[in-house]
Amino acid sequence: MHEYPLTKRIVDIAVREAEEQKARRVLAVRLVVGETSGIIAESVQMYFDVIAEGTPAEGAELLITSVKPEMRCPACGRKFIRPRFSFSCPDCGALGEPTETGREFYIESVELEI
Numbered sequence: 001m002h003e004y005p006l007t008k009r010i011v012d013i014a015v016r017e018a019e020e021q022k023a024r025r026v027l028a029v030r031l032v033v034g035e036t037s038g039i040i041a042e043s044v045q046m047y048f049d050v051i052a053e054g055t056p057a058e059g060a061e062l063l064i065t066s067v068k069p070e071m072r073c074p075a076c077g078r079k080f081i082r083p084r085f086s087f088s089c090p091d092c093g094a095l096g097e098p099t100e101t102g103r104e105f106y107i108e109s110v111e112l113e114i
């Protein structure tokens with residue numbers, strides 16, 4: 001349930017941005033969410049609608065870009081998207097190591113109606 005405080009922060013940032021730009025309202029918030037970040041996009045969406053109610057972010061669209069987890073092969077250096085039930089490098093079969101790709105969670109941009 002840690003999506004709630006995270007979503008609260010997203011709404012706060014969007015509202016602050018709207019106030020700073022003297023915008024009428026927030027049209028959309030673009031989020032980047034890695035599939036191994038542990039954040040469930042559907043929960044963020046659900047909380048967003050509740051938290052944004054009564055703020056300039058009410059009714060804003062939440063556009064979520066999900067990022068597939070990428071692994072790096074320690075043997076041959078190849079980077080690859082982790083297959084569903086495996087961690088092996090598709091080239092040499094060595095066990096891949098996780099990278100930062102897939103763990104991201106951040107606001108890409110906030111679209112405002114000025």
Ligand SMILES: [Zn+2]
Pocket residue numbers: 073074075076077078089090091092093094
């Ligand atoms: Zn390899």
